[in-house]
Amino acid sequence: MPKVYLVGAGPGDPGLLTCKAYQLLQIADVVIYDRLVSAEVLGVANPNGLFIFAGKLQGEQERIQDEIHHHLLTHAADNKTVIRLKGGDPMVFGRGAEEWSFLNQHGIDVELVPGISSALAVPALSGIPVTLRGVATSFAVIAGHRQNLEPQEWSRYLMVDTLVVLMAVENRAAIAANLIRAGRNREEPVAFIERGATERQRVVTSTLAEVARGQVAVKSPAVFVIGQVVRMRKHLRRIVNDAVGAPGAIKESIHAGN
Ligand SMILES: C[S@@+](CC[C@H](N)C(=O)[O-])C[C@H]1O[C@@H](n2cnc3c(N)ncnc32)[C@H](O)[C@@H]1O
Incomplete structure (x- = not known):
């Protein structure tokens, strides 16, 4: 039975690929990849x-x-080693389940x-x-695109x-305003991490x-984090820099005094 590998590329650094992803990429005949898959991967x-x-445009x-469906069907039918490569994890805002189901419906294993x-x-x-003993015991991962911007929707995240x-970059002001309107503390610390896990990472x-x-300038792609855990960054920065082997490599931009 023809087969497609639906593979997560991680956030950008090839060192963060799983062993299985790395091995498959090395023998791939066809790699169909998304915008957020880094050149290094x-x-x-x-x-x-x-x-x-x-x-996607x-x-x-x-x-x-x-x-994409057409390419997947054609190359899988040729018995090629086909990798559908998606940034991060394919099942997190990546339409991974949709493609998986489509392929199964067409007799292709995933x-x-x-x-x-x-x-x-x-x-x-x-x-x-995202969690920290005594500070944060819960977290939520949310889509910040236009379809998810109804103000009343945001009250459900108050307890997280x-x-x-x-x-979230394009709609960041509306998201923050909705959260404040829903009752979140307006002075809550936030961070945007642009191009995380790459040499061009920048934190605001x-x-x-x-x-x-x-008032906060950010470029896509970025992860928007809201919560008291952001303060922990002050205490971990040295370790983070040591871990990437380039002290001071991470550019920092601070808009508020937190
Ligand atoms: C369509 S979602 C896909 C998420 C992906 N499946 C994952 O698990 O990371 C794309 C969003 O992920 C975030 N993102 C992915 N890679 C990123 C990176 N290296 N740095 C910052 N944000 C990233 C951005 O918020 C971007 O808009």
Whole structure:
């Protein structure tokens, strides 16, 4: 039975690929990859393989998704080693389950190779734990895109200690305003980690109120973290820098005094 490997590429650093993902990439005949898969991760793959970029363009998501399905079916039917490579973990805001189900409906087997999700790894690598004894015992991972911006929806996150919002850069001011309106503390510390787990990582810290006022400049892709755990970064920064082997490599931008 033809097969497709649905593989998580992790947040960017090839050292954060799973062993299984690494081994499969080295023997891949076809790699169909998303926009957030880093060049460094692609560099691990079989150089003689066929690389197909499948990044989505605003307004053309469905057309591109159809093309992805077409490529998957065609190459799998040829009995090639086909890897569908997605940033982070394929099952976290990655349409992984949809593609898996589509392939099964067309008689193609799928083997999932989970990846390290940016939702947890990117904050952690910048010195922000999503849970912390005595500070945060719960966290939620939320989509910050337009479809999820109804103000009343945000009140359900009031009781969660740490909020991790993906795809939030464009709507960050509205998200912060909604959270404040729902009752979250306007002085709550926040961080944006741009291009986490890459050499171009940049961390911006601020408060919910400043983000709501549109005063915090951030570029996509970034993970938006909201909660008291952001303060922990001050105590872990040295270790974080040591861990990436380049003290001072992480650029810092602080908007508020936290
Ligand atoms: C469509 S979601 C996919 C998430 C992915 N499946 C995962 O598990 O990380 C894309 C969002 O993930 C976040 N993201 C992914 N990789 C990132 C990275 N290296 N640095 C910062 N944010 C990242 C950004 O919020 C981006 O808008």
